[in-house]
């Protein structure tokens with residue numbers, strides 16, 4: 001995902017919200033067409049509606065989707081298997097393949113997950129490693145990390161989340177958040193949820209630490225490690241968790 005473009009979008013979003021009269025057309029206001037959301041208390045339906053708008057904006061700007069049938073079928077099949085085994089199985093999930101050589105995967109509100117062609121390539125055809133990354137992303141969605149980030153950003157920008165915030169402002173915030181890092185605590189939580197999801201979906205749980213280890217030892221640092229920070233500690237934590245909780249490993253499932 002093109003970081004510079006996302007940063008550009010975020011700053012224009014900030015400009016727009018600084019002058020709300022430009023963000024919301026007065027015709028829309030008169031027609032009552034502007035949707036307002038209470039960000040402190042977003043319902044799953046509102047989360048999905050915002051996710052759809054964020055996705056629409058991403059696809060109309062900097063995100064180019066890959067249309068290769070085999071890659072898309074693989075990501076759909078593995079993604080839906082992970083989604084069904086996740087902590088929020090009732091959310092409608094959308095998994096999309098982004099044409100981008102850098103290895104990255106991101107998620108936004110309402111079940112939207114993006115994985116780059118570079119990341120799929122880095123799994124070297126190991127389906128369980130791809131499942132591990134998708135399970136981690138779905139973990140962020142299950143824990144509503146983007147919803148929390150959006151809430152904080154909306155409070156910072158508008159001064160209050162108690163009164164409704166209009167949809168355009170929230171969508172712009174959401175688009176900007178896609179390239180922003182999660183906190184280390186969020187990463188640990190997505191890792192923990194991801195491991196359990198992997199195991200429930202019938203994949204070896206050690207596929208996630210194995211893939212991360214591979215990324216850390218790569219010559220150039222893949223983008224996934226900067227959008228999902230942590231350190232080699234994260235890998236050790238995952239391996240300890242698998243052992244402590246007796247989660248299935250590749251050796252056992254073979």
Ligand SMILES: [Zn+2]
Pocket residue numbers: 136140182186187190227228229
């Ligand atoms: Zn992450």
